[in-house]
Amino acid sequence: MDNSTQTSTTYNFRIKDCFLGAQMLFVAFGALVLVPLLTGLDPNVALFTAGVGTLIFQVITKGKVPIFLASSFAFLPPIMYGVAKWGIPQTMCGLAAAGVVYILLSFLVRWQGSGIIKKVLPPVVTGPVIMVIGLILAPVAVNMAMGKTGDGSFVLFPEKTALIIGLSALATTVLVSILGKGFMKLIPIISGIIVGYILSLFFGIVDFSPIAKASWFAMPSFVMPEWNLQAVIFIVPIAIAPAIEHFGDIVAISGVTGKDYLKDPGIQNTMLGDGVATSFASMLGGPPNTTYSEVTGAVALTKVFNPAIMTWAAIAAILLAFIGKLGAILQTIPAPVMGGIMLLLFGAIMVIGLNTLVQSKDDLMEARNLSIVALILIFGIGGMSFSAGEFSLQGIGLAGVLGVLLNLLLPGKKKESA
Numbered sequence: 394m395d396n397s398t399q400t401s402t403t404y405n406f407r408i409k410d411c412f413l414g415a416q417m418l419f420v421a422f423g424a425l426v427l428v429p430l431l432t433g434l435d436p437n438v439a440l441f442t443a444g445v446g447t448l449i450f451q452v453i454t455k456g457k458v459p460i461f462l463a464s465s466f467a468f469l470p471p472i473m474y475g476v477a478k479w480g481i482p483q484t485m486c487g488l489a490a491a492g493v494v495y496i497l498l499s500f501l502v503r504w505q506g507s508g509i510i511k512k513v514l515p516p517v518v519t520g521p522v523i524m525v526i527g528l529i530l531a532p533v534a535v536n537m538a539m540g541k542t543g544d545g546s547f548v549l550f551p552e553k554t555a556l557i558i559g560l561s562a563l564a565t566t567v568l569v570s571i572l573g574k575g576f577m578k579l580i581p582i583i584s585g586i587i588v589g590y591i592l593s594l595f596f597g598i599v600d601f602s603p604i605a606k607a608s609w610f611a612m613p614s615f616v617m618p619e620w621n622l623q624a625v626i627f628i629v630p631i632a633i634a635p636a637i638e639h640f641g642d643i644v645a646i647s648g649v650t651g652k653d654y655l656k657d658p659g660i661q662n663t664m665l666g667d668g669v670a671t672s673f674a675s676m677l678g679g680p681p682n683t684t685y686s687e688v689t690g691a692v693a694l695t696k697v698f699n700p701a702i703m704t705w706a707a708i709a710a711i712l713l714a715f716i717g718k719l720g721a722i723l724q725t726i727p728a729p730v731m732g733g734i735m736l737l738l739f740g741a742i743m744v745i746g747l748n749t750l751v752q753s754k755d756d757l758m759e760a761r762n763l764s765i766v767a768l769i770l771i772f773g774i775g776g777m778s779f780s781a782g783e784f785s786l787q788g789i790g791l792a793g794v795l796g797v798l799l800n801l802l803l804p805g806k807k808k809e810s811a
Contacts, residue, residue, distance in 0.1 A: 413697055414705020416576075418713075420691045421463050421706070423582030426723050427738075428464035428680045431533075431543075431731060432472040434481065435678065437613040437713075437720040439464050442679030444710030446670030447703055450682075453666035454658040459692050459700040460646050461707070462670050465683035466742060467635040470529050470789055471628045472680065473543065481678060485618035487628030489675035494632040495639075495668025503661040510640070516753030518796035519637040521766045523746030525773030525792045526634060530739040537732025538563070549728050554596050559733030562589030566734050579691050582734055589730030603721040611717030616678030623785065630790035633797065635683055638745075639667055642684035649693045761805035769796045 421443075429439040443463035450462050468488065475484030501509055536545040540555025549555075566585030569577060577584070593599050643663050647654045654663065663684075670682040688706075692698065713719055755762050771777070773792030778785060786794060 410699070410702055411705050411709075413702045414707075415709045417461055417688050417691055417702060417706040418709045419583070420579045420687050421461055421685050423580065423586060424466070424685070424687060425463040425710075427582065427731065427734070428466060428469060428472075430723060430726065431469060431735070432680065433476050434472070434680055435614040435616075435720060436723045437611075437715070437717070438615060438677060438679045439674075440710045441613050441714035442670075442674035442677055443682060444707040444714065446674055446679075446682040447707035447710070449670045449673060450663075450666035451700065451704060451707075453669060454654075454662050456700050456704075457652075457658050458643070458646060458654050458663060459650065459698055459703055460642070461685050461688040461703050462667065462682040463685050463710075464680040465635055465671075466738070467523075467526055467638070467683070468628070468631060468681045470526065471631050473533070474788070475624055475628065479621055479624055481616050482619035483621035483624050484628075485616060485675045485678055486621050487624030487626075488681050489618055489672045490625040490629050491632040491681060492668045492670070492672030492675060494629055495636060495664055495671060497668075498636055499661045499665035499668060502664065503659075507640075507655065507660050510637070513797060513801070514633060514637050515755075515800060516749045517755050517757075517762050517765050518769070518793075518800050519634055520746045520749035520753065521769040522634045522773070522789065522793050522796055523638070523749060524743045525746075525770060525789055526631075527739045527741070527743030527746065528770075528774050529788060530735070530742070534732055534735035534739050537728045538736055539732070540729055542728070550598055554598065555729035555732075558589050558592045558596065558598075558727065559729040559736075561592055562586065562730050562733035563736050565589070566737055576691075579687060582738075585734045586726060586730060589733060590726060593727045593730060598727050599725050601725060603724055604718060607721035608717040610715055611720075613714050613720075614678070618675060627785065627787075627790055630786070630793040633793040634746075634789075635681075636664070637749075639664055639684060642686055642689065645686060646684075646689045646692065649689060650698045759805075761803050764803065765796060765799045768799065 425439060425443055426436040428434070429436045446462045468491070471487065472484060475487060498510065532545070533543040536543055538555065538559035540550035540552050541548050562585040565588040566581045569584040570581040573581065640660065643654050643660060667682065667684065674680060674682050750757065750766070757763055757766060769792045772795055773789060776787070777791060778787035779791065
């Protein structure tokens with residue numbers, strides 16, 4: 394009797410963990426699949442690499458941190474540019490190299506301590522670089538919300554129809570994020586997509602043919618990387634901004650659980666896990682991974698601090714990756730739906746960068762800080778480009794490299810974090 398009771402209790406506990414893990418994946422799902430849908434990557438591959446990437450992170454951090462890794466929005470511009478210019482395989486080469494940057498940074502922290510990152514990448518550098526990411530993407534969101542392709546070169550849907558759908562998806566996302574209670578507050582992106590999709594059905598602009606053609610169960614369309622030095626040089630500098638965001642995410646989850654993950658398992662190990670997961674994802678054609686603040690919000694809401702829950706979320710993501718119909722359904726979401734949500738999303742990225750500057754309490758009118766911030770923004774957004782033979786640096790990559798160099802070379806007192 395005792396053994397039977399014990400077995401039943403253990404079984405129920407595992408079932409509960411499974412459902413909690415699925416819930417965590419549901420929270421991350423909207424943002425997870427949005428990146429591949431916007432960049433032409435396979436959403437099923439993104440699900441698979443997010444799941445395996447989370448498991449890799451757990452192994453490296455010894456299963457101590459209740460956090461989920463999935464598609465990074467910071468890499469949207471270079472992926473879009475790279476896929477159009479070099480194709481997916483060669484773009485993956487640059488993304489894999491970005492993961493190596495994380496790994497190198499983790500060893501630098503292991504050698505010099507976390508303070509070295511704050512010295513090289515203070516808020517006066519990372520803040521405006523993050524702002525550049527959001528602002529560069531703004532025209533893509535506007536074009537798609539108006540029924541055009543991301544570059545505005547081709548009209549996909551009538552403008553009035555697209556605006557009704559796109560702005561409805563936007564309004565839903567905003568209202569759910571502001572007025573949503575409990576779990577609903579954690580899924581504004583999914584809510585916006587659902588409303589936009591329903592309106593798209595009403596207007597008859599959804600093409601169901603990909604769903605009919607897709608198999609129920611299918612291997613994700615994995616893509617192996619191909620060497621391209623230009624892609625590496627173009628994408629690697631962009632790793633600067635998300636590397637700093639990683640610190641913020643680990644601090645956030647530490648605050649939620651009451652445990653100092655900066656010390657145990659250590660920021661050097663969490664960053665290593667993030668880097669290895671990102672490089673692994675790129676080896677299969679998936680977007681770079683990053684720690685998800687949405688899931689951290691879900692952890693805070695549910696008070697479930699057991700890292701094993703993320704194992705179940707990862708397993709659920711891996712299993713879903715092999716459902717061919719799911720990927721096909723996601724690919725039928727019309728551009729105006731995605732564009733409407735991106736209006737808020739890309740603006741939010743810009744605000745995160747602005748908030749980074751505000752929280753640092755640096756005097757932005759001080760000549761040194763003013764020069765760094767101003768030049769990062771103008772060079773990054775204005776289209777400045779430097780080329781030498783096949784070497785080319787522009788956009789976010791240029792903004793990141795310029796910021797680091799200005800911070801290291803400009804004279805004057807540098808405000809360092811304690």
